[in-house]
Amino acid sequence: MAYYVAVTTERADKKSAANENAFRGTVKSAAGRATDNIVDNIVDSVSDSTVNKLVNATPCISHRILIADPDASHRVLIQEALADENVSIQIADTLDMLTHYMMEGAPDIVILDPALGNGNAFDTFANNCKEVRPRLMVCTEDKSTEMRVRCAAVGSDYLMYKPIVKEEIPLLINNLISRFGGEALADQWQIDSLRWILHTPQGEKVSLVYREVIILSELSKLPGKGVSREVLISALGFNPNDYDVRRLESLVRRLRNKVEFETKQALPVNTVHGSGYAFTAPIRFMH
Secondary structure, eight states: OGGGTTOOOOOOOOOOHHHHHHHHHHHHHHHSSOOHHHHHHHHHTSOHHHHHHHHHOOOOOOEEEEEEOSOHHHHHHHHHHTTTSSEEEEEEOSHHHHHHIIIIIOOSEEEEOTTHHHHTHHHHHHHTOOSSOOEEEEEESOOSHHHHHHHHHHTOSEEEESSOOTTHHHHHHHHHHHHTTTSOGGGSEEEETTTTEEEOTTSOEEEOOHHHHHHHHHHHTSTTSOEEHHHHHHHTTOOGGGSOHHHHHHHHHHHHHHHHHHHSSOOOEEEETTTEEEEOSOEEEEO
């Protein structure tokens, strides 16, 4: 039954009421119509250590794949190839559907046949890209030089010719995912160093000044790890020995306040006491 998923048979006394209640809610949600007695029996059968692991586990990231192809058999083939991968799949068999998913579905990777919509798929893709452009895999029967040039112009990451090799698809998908650190692009903070813009995971944009770009670029090099004040001060072009550290603290404080004011979202820059600062969320630096 569904409510037995992810539950072991290890027995032990429960020591954490908070985790027990959280786990009980998770099991009830999975059980659907299960009675409280059934849920209680399931929870009672699980040890503290198992409950803690299940409640506090980090969920797997499901990357969003958009298949935009007029050929139903080919769409099915790609879906079968990705059946064992941790991805969610969206299907577009018209230009309207492609536009919809590009704007609303936030795909991480688009597998596109340029023949979709009488050959207008490239224009539709390009015109509906958000600031964070999804990765693009082109799959076509057209082996002409013109097609290769068009793929390069639109920024295709891969060009594949039909009929595809089924086993190749998950390998290429995983290669693309590894390029952006395993995180879904739409779930990352993004720093556009060319335009001096910070993009939130929700798509909000914050204009930065040069010193803020420098600070964030240094923190983005080591996400989740502390970067010392000395490194940040040096990156700003000053000698740490002659620099009033309160100026750096003021700069970081103003940056936090600006991001929260403009986006209603806290900037995940945490103070590492006695050392410096850390960016504690997935972040990508775009040159």
